[in-house]
Amino acid sequence: MARTIKVDYLARVEGEGALTIRFKGDKPSAVELRIFEPPRFFEAFLRGRAYQEVPDIVARICGICPVAYQMSACHAIEDALGIRTDGTLRALRRLLYCGEWIESHGLHVFMLHAPDFLGYEDAIAMAKDHREWVVRGLGIKKAGNAIVAALGGREIHPINVKVGGFYRVPTRAELSALLPALETALGDAEMCLAWAARFDFPAFERDYEYVALRHADEYPFCEGRIVSNKGLDIDLHAYEEHFAELQVPHSTALHSVVRGRGDYQCGPLARFNLNFDRLGERARDAAERVEFVPPCHNTYKSLLARMVEIIQALDEAIRIIHGYAPPDAPAIAAAPRRATGYGCTEAPRGMLWHKYTLDEAGLVEDARIVPPTSQNQKCIEQDLWQLAPTLAAMPHAAATRRAEQAVRNFDPCISCSTHFLRLAIERED
């Protein structure tokens, strides 16, 4: 008997995608995560732009994680120009990134993913029975957005980020005003982790290769080496030697693989597994209290990793604000020069790698951007292959819901994943 699980338009993900799993008998014969989000060609039209314009342009790749795009771009361009932001400017960037993690993870945990575990179509339906948790989730999300709005000017496509730092740095009072909401959100987030830890997580494990940044002493945001649990440990300049992107006919996003090995997972669960020892005490304690400790190979539990990262980001944001004194200048100066620079930061959904080549005048000659969802795409398909026999035994509607939930484990941001991905060659080497 031939059977097909088909979702024509995936809901509760960012962007446009579809899913098809074909079976011959109980065995899957095809798994396709189809991404039909129309391409927008960012890498092509970045050519010829001034380096100062790049952070604002790449932000528009993704309305959910614009800060990640701005941070990866700034770091890559600063690498090319030979400058480094340190001290307070570096701390302010971490603060901004904390805001985006809290906002983006809050959106995914409470509005997109939790309804799967509790059996609702959306957070609004969920709020009829679990209103206090939805309200807490919205409060957490709002606290994250408040950081981005205060420091970045607005929540979506912040206007205050520039190469070398910021256009204007906040006063102490502007940041201190955020503290009460952040303190409340931190307490709520600890409660929400304990609540979510009691969800019924489907038993599903796979031997993943996790890839994330690793920093000498911090939980990773903007800096570190690219490492994996299968022995990868490289400088971000060496990314292209170790990873390849493949174009497939059914998707406008490219598939990433580790050369010589295959699919890998990036994102919160990868960071959690590789950097648990870099979490602050507050987040680590909260995770240990609910017995969520590495290694965890069940991607349904990525929801818990997101909650732990919300706690980490809130805790760190509070610490940064307490220690804040405005720096002398809002940005460090830079002069254009011909060079290539690399930047890699941890977007909420995983590693986001940028590379820019600038000419003498500071115009972009070439840009390459590798977003997290294209990196996870092959991993998602592999999960579905392994899940397929379980799905085959389930009633059709339940199987479809379970398959969608497995895709949502990765918080895929399809809008992001399609819009670039340059690739010179299609190859398996």
Next chain:
Amino acid sequence: MPTRKKRPKLAVFKFASCDGCQLSLLDCEDELLLLADAVRIASFAEASSRVLRGPYDISLVEGSITTPHDAERIREVRAQSRVLVTIGACATSGGVQALRNFRDVKEFARVVYARPEYIDTLATSTPIADHVKVDYELRGCPIDKRQLLAVLSALLSGRTPSIASHSVCMQCKLRGNVCVMVAHGTPCLGPVTHAGCGALCPTYHRGCYGCFGPAETTNTGGLEWALVAAGASQEDIARTYATFNTAAPPFRRAQEEQLVQIRLKEGRRG
């Protein structure tokens, strides 16, 4: 149980975009649950698996038209919508992806994709109003969520939404900002840009970069000398207009004027 009037159906549709404008709705953390009491969210793929059939009382449309399939789909959306509101620069002017309109899209596809033949795309990115009748437009890249709430509450209470169409300068003055161009010589598109953001960039000590698109009346020629006096080259000015509302006619004309002058200059030199 008291009888309750049937709540209007709200739908959200996405075309080529970054998802940011529809996210603005989910960013209304304080109002979201109240809004969900006032309307039935009938179709909003980013937030819900539930899809109710049309017709819809209010449809919010994000994104621009870039594929043959989407050119068809927007007609179906229009046919199902009583009031259609476009939200954001992609939907109202074609967005940043309209940069392709003035270049060779096949070349763009070759830069990005190894197998461009797999990619089905139109040569242009066009606003929704080029394809169907639009009832109201909300500008911005992204839209301002307070404006979105104002439009929704007007529509829900049967009022005609009123959206200010003056320039960013007006909001900047109301905010009491010192003019960044006059006082600091920072190039600023505030005089020709549509209000709505609350004059954010000048408040953060930078020049406006036009993400809300052209104001109702613009004098880009008059602004040119001020931008040049502030140190902007003709190439800089052309690029400044060539961003998130590049295909909006007043901004497009301003770019073309600069490009013509650049070509004349090069011709004289050559």
